[in-house]
Amino acid sequence: MRYIFLIALREFAENAKTKGFWIGIFTLPLIIALSIGVSTKLSKSEPSRYFVVVDKSGAFAEPIERSIEWQYQRSVLQALSDYVQENLRPGQQPDVDLATHQTAVDTFIAAGGKDAYLARLKPALRENAPGFTEPTRPFVRVDLPRDIDAAAGSEDILAMLKPYLLGERKIAIEGGEAPLFAAVLLAPDAVDGATRWTGPEAIQYWSTNLAVNNLPDQIRDALNSETRRRLYVARGVDVSTVRGIEATYARLGTFDPGKAEGQETVSTADRIARNVPVALVYVLWISLFTIMQMLLSNTIEEKSNRIAEVLLSSVTPNEIMMGKLFGIAAIGLTMVTAWLATVIIGAQVYGGAGGAGAEVIGQAVDSVVASGLLPMFLLCFLLGYLIYAGLFLSIGALCNDLKEAQNLQGPMMLIMMVPLFTMVFINRDPHGTLATILTWIPLYTPFTMMNRAAADPPLGELIGATLLMIATALLLLWSAGKILRMAMLRAGNRPKFAEILQWIRGRGDA
Amino acid sequence: MAIVRNTKGETVNDTVLELENVSKRFGEFHAVREVSLAIPRGSIYGFLGPNGAGKTTTIRMIFDIIKPTSGRIAILGASSALDVRSRIGYLPEEKGLYKAMTAAATVAYFASLKGLSRKAAKQRARTLLERYGLGEFADTRIQALSKGMGQKVQVLCAVAHEPEFVVLDEPFSGLDPVNQQVLEKLIRDLSLLGSTVLFSTHVMQHAERLCDRLLLIAKGRKIFDGTVAGAKGTIPRRVLISTESSVEPLAALDAVAEIKPLGESATLAGTKDWEIRLRAQTGAQDSAQAILESCFRSGIVLRRFDQSEPSLHDAFVALVGAGAHAGTQAGAQKGEAA
Numbered sequence: 001m002r003y004i005f006l007i008a009l010r011e012f013a014e015n016a017k018t019k020g021f022w023i024g025i026f027t028l029p030l031i032i033a034l035s036i037g038v039s040t041k042l043s044k045s046e047p048s049r050y051f052v053v054v055d056k057s058g059a060f061a062e063p064i065e066r067s068i069e070w071q072y073q074r075s076v077l078q079a080l081s082d083y084v085q086e087n088l089r090p091g092q093q094p095d096v097d098l099a100t101h102q103t104a105v106d107t108f109i110a111a112g113g114k115d116a117y118l119a120r121l122k123p124a125l126r127e128n129a130p131g132f133t134e135p136t137r138p139f140v141r142v143d144l145p146r147d148i149d150a151a152a153g154s155e156d157i158l159a160m161l162k163p164y165l166l167g168e169r170k171i172a173i174e175g176g177e178a179p180l181f182a183a184v185l186l187a188p189d190a191v192d193g194a195t196r197w198t199g200p201e202a203i204q205y206w207s208t209n210l211a212v213n214n215l216p217d218q219i220r221d222a223l224n225s226e227t228r229r230r231l232y233v234a235r236g237v238d239v240s241t242v243r244g245i246e247a248t249y250a251r252l253g254t255f256d257p258g259k260a261e262g263q264e265t266v267s268t269a270d271r272i273a274r275n276v277p278v279a280l281v282y283v284l285w286i287s288l289f290t291i292m293q294m295l296l297s298n299t300i301e302e303k304s305n306r307i308a309e310v311l312l313s314s315v316t317p318n319e320i321m322m323g324k325l326f327g328i329a330a331i332g333l334t335m336v337t338a339w340l341a342t343v344i345i346g347a348q349v350y351g352g353a354g355g356a357g358a359e360v361i362g363q364a365v366d367s368v369v370a371s372g373l374l375p376m377f378l379l380c381f382l383l384g385y386l387i388y389a390g391l392f393l394s395i396g397a398l399c400n401d402l403k404e405a406q407n408l409q410g411p412m413m414l415i416m417m418v419p420l421f422t423m424v425f426i427n428r429d430p431h432g433t434l435a436t437i438l439t440w441i442p443l444y445t446p447f448t449m450m451n452r453a454a455a456d457p458p459l460g461e462l463i464g465a466t467l468l469m470i471a472t473a474l475l476l477l478w479s480a481g482k483i484l485r486m487a488m489l490r491a492g493n494r495p496k497f498a499e500i501l502q503w504i505r506g507r508g509d510a
Numbered sequence: 511m512a513i514v515r516n517t518k519g520e521t522v523n524d525t526v527l528e529l530e531n532v533s534k535r536f537g538e539f540h541a542v543r544e545v546s547l548a549i550p551r552g553s554i555y556g557f558l559g560p561n562g563a564g565k566t567t568t569i570r571m572i573f574d575i576i577k578p579t580s581g582r583i584a585i586l587g588a589s590s591a592l593d594v595r596s597r598i599g600y601l602p603e604e605k606g607l608y609k610a611m612t613a614a615a616t617v618a619y620f621a622s623l624k625g626l627s628r629k630a631a632k633q634r635a636r637t638l639l640e641r642y643g644l645g646e647f648a649d650t651r652i653q654a655l656s657k658g659m660g661q662k663v664q665v666l667c668a669v670a671h672e673p674e675f676v677v678l679d680e681p682f683s684g685l686d687p688v689n690q691q692v693l694e695k696l697i698r699d700l701s702l703l704g705s706t707v708l709f710s711t712h713v714m715q716h717a718e719r720l721c722d723r724l725l726l727i728a729k730g731r732k733i734f735d736g737t738v739a740g741a742k743g744t745i746p747r748r749v750l751i752s753t754e755s756s757v758e759p760l761a762a763l764d765a766v767a768e769i770k771p772l773g774e775s776a777t778l779a780g781t782k783d784w785e786i787r788l789r790a791q792t793g794a795q796d797s798a799q800a801i802l803e804s805c806f807r808s809g810i811v812l813r814r815f816d817q818s819e820p821s822l823h824d825a826f827v828a829l830v831g832a833g834a835h836a837g838t839q840a841g842a843q844k845g846e847a848a
Contacts, residue, residue: 006622014610306606310667313573313600314623316592 003315007323012330015294025335028286029342049181050142050171051207051215054150054157057190060203060226064184065141067222071214072137074105076114079135084121087129094124101249139181139215145171154185158206165206182207182215194227277454280377281423281447283339288384288446289416291332292392295324299396300405308488317485321477325389332385376453383469384446390476397480397487398495419447430455439465442472479504524551525584526675526706527572532581534567534730541567543730544581549708549723551674554701556721556738557710560830564730565710566603569679573600586675596625599673603680603710605664609653613639613663616652617670624671631670638666642692658685665693669700676700678709682716694720714823724822728830741825747788749798751805752781752814759808765789765797778813 015021055061081098088094096117097104108117114134144150148160161183163169170177185204187193193202203223205216232239302308302320311320347365391412399405418438426435430452438448439457445465449457486503487495495503527549534542542564549555559565570576571583574591586594607616617635622628639648644662652660661684669676678697682690697707697720708725711717717724717738724741726734734741746767751757752775760766765788772783788797798817805812820828 003623006619010608010619014608018610301608304606305609306602306604307608309570309575309602309604310600310606310620310664311623312575313591313598313602314595314620 003319004322004326007315007320008325008327008330011298011324011327014298015328015331016334021331021335024290025338026342029339029346033346046136046138048137048140048178049212049215050140050173050178051182051184052142052144052161052180053184053186054144054154055184055186055190056154056188057186059191059230060186060223063226064219064222067218067225068139068141070105070109071218072139073109073113074100075138076134077105077108077117080114080117080132083132084125087125089124089126092124094121096120102247103249106247139218140173142171142173142180145169154187158183158185161206165208167208181209181212184219191227191230194223275427276371276373277451278423278427280373281419281451283336284377284381284384284447284450285416285419287332287336287339287381288388290335291328291385292388294331295328295389296392296396296405296409297402298324298328299393300399300402303397303399303488304401312488317488318481321393321481321484324393325386325477328389329382329385332381336381371454373453377450379466380446380450380469383466383473386473387442387446387469387476390473390480393480394476394483397484398500415443419444423447423451426451430457436461440468442468445469445472525549526551526586527708528582528584529568529572530582530584532568532571532578532583534564534571534576535579540730542571542578542727545727545730545732546581547725547732547735549675549706551706552701552704553706553722554697554720555706555708556717556724557708557727558712558714558717558724558826559710559727561712562729563727565727566679567730568727569600569602569677569710572677573598596671597674599624599668599671599676601665601668601676601678601681603683605661605684607652607660607664607667610651612649612651613644613655613659614648616663617666620667621670624673626671634670635666638670639663642666642696658689661685662689662692665696669696669705672703673705675706676708678707680711681709682711682713690716714821714826718822726826726829734829738822741822741829742820745820745825745828747790747797748820749786749788749801750783750814750816751786751801751812752778752783753805753810753812754781755808755810757784757786757810759810760786760801760804763800763804765800775813781813783814 053061053064077098078100081100084094084098096111097107111117114132118132144157144161145164148157150157152160161180164171164180165183167179171180183206185206187202190202196202205219207215229239232242302311308320315323344365395405395408395412399408422434422438426432426438426448429435435448435452438444439452439461445468449462449465449469482504483500525548527547529545529547531544531546532542533540533544545564545568557565557569567576571578572585572591574583583589585591586597588594591598608619611619614632614635617638618628618631621631621634626634636645636648639645642662644659644666647655647659652663655663661681665678665681668678681693681697685693694716697709700707709720721738723737724734725732726741734744750772757769761769766786767789768787770785770787772785775781775783786801802815804810805815
């Protein structure tokens, strides 16, 4: 046992002492945090985009502008809702409806927008809450550039707008110039033409950037709404009645029968917890294969540097193997613990700002802890580790150098990618055919079980899969022990598969 | 068997290693054939043999790294080296260390694997590195050391726990003459401390200078086991001469057993070298004198007359040559047993 401990300690120290190890550990959460932070920041700081509307029909310019403004007010309300969540005094409830369905937005606009709401919300907010910054307007309608005659024909106007649309010329805006993002051209017969699906389009959207869908979508909504309004009027239907009916928003409560009575409501925290298995599968995958690389390179180092022989004069092959297993497992656990600690500390720091957002995170963490996912993660990590360690130790012992190992690893990598490709599907359908099949393939069992854990898989399958993992791990480690004993001192040609089988059966010469 | 006490006052056997008819086969290839030997405590034992003779295989069996096909091995009285691992040390022929570890950490690690406490191992590592000229490199990583320095570190790894019995497989290879001397000193130090040392080498001068006894194997068979003088004694005593004249008249002398032509002299143009083997019964000095007198009488013009003792090198070549003829032609077909 002393020897196993010494070997494990060396393996641990060798890896834990390197800067690369710790950089690697903290890079992952950092990259994830940064990518979330940066994408949120980027989406918030996106500049406004300017468009012109050339409405020869005179029917749509105003509805389009109204629709764009409504959408903007909705995003203000959403931002306000986020702001309130972050800055709400604990225990307080906002006395205004911060949902973003149609009626709520209409009420918000009718009440006077953000200033009115902020005044009413102030008492419920923390005293040191920062000021609310409203989001920038994503789309702003501007007039035609001055050198274009609005009275000219659509064709002429389009021809003159093209240099602007292509970025060759800039339009004047308040305090400077900006590129023209899009132009909407409406023909004189646009009202009838809107619903005509043959011949040239009466309403045209021109832009070099067709990847941005929001603007044409919002314009389409405005066109539909206005066209329908006109049809209602033409048929003598009372528009305000119809609009009132259209604004109806049905309420659907979501419940989980697996939860305790009285707490069946599915909350935001629950939704976060529901997605935690996928995150844990990902963590499991990254941590396992990071440490497998260490195990592989350490084993190869001992073989190619001829350290094995000195070691074998002091310790048995089994002691070497066990020492390595413990040492590298400790490295893996350190890595995973560091990641989890980063998440928890990150949540604390975020929670330190107070407010309902932190509360949701806190509830999500509680929900994960209560769900038994962490013990399941530990079980899958350890058994998955032993299974893959058995394979990688054998590969390491059989190869003369890292290059040879990489050749052998190629097909292994492909096999190992499967859990990554399938994890989202398994999470979506945890008892489906794919999930069931992968549960019974030992190499994938740890990942699949981890993924299915939150959905309460049948107990029989749980026990069966655990036993399968244990049996596979034992078999692979036992074989690895045999291979290690035979292969560590052997140089030159890699042994043939039949020869390896002989070793495992215990019929080798040594 | 004599009763001997070790440094701790415990009663110990006076033989540290005993091999009894040990053989090792790899498939059809006989790497070692029925080798028997006994190494007495306190000796410096040279383990000689040509490449592929089975030295490393024998050593690996001694350390229970591979199992003999047949025969019995007792090391410090135990049947497996692992049972006495804290009392034995081993420097393999193929040397290697963990590249990212420092010299001190490496020596300490292997010493701790041999039973020293981690604290004692660290102290011992520093002391040894200091003593054998590597003090300033104690905290240098192995990958930054020269090959020779790395090899010295590995030798220290093998002896840091002050083993009773050390096996050094080719310890001198790759070392410069200065470091070879340092290593010779280390081996003598070990011997002074009471350790028994078995080392293999191709360099006969080292064996001649250091060894009390020699073990010589070729093609897996033991062909000699005894003292250095004994090894030299296996070569027939002879006188070497170079001359342009006929050596016919010398054949009639009582002291001469045989005259072997060695061909054209490499150094003296136009002369031929001869080896004149002497009869064992007469003293070497008397025989040489008789040959010299006979040369004068017969008018043999001597360009060289060499009656110096044969070296261990000559003995090695002669013994291995004889062993090769005696052995079967199984030969070194495989590299595995090198």
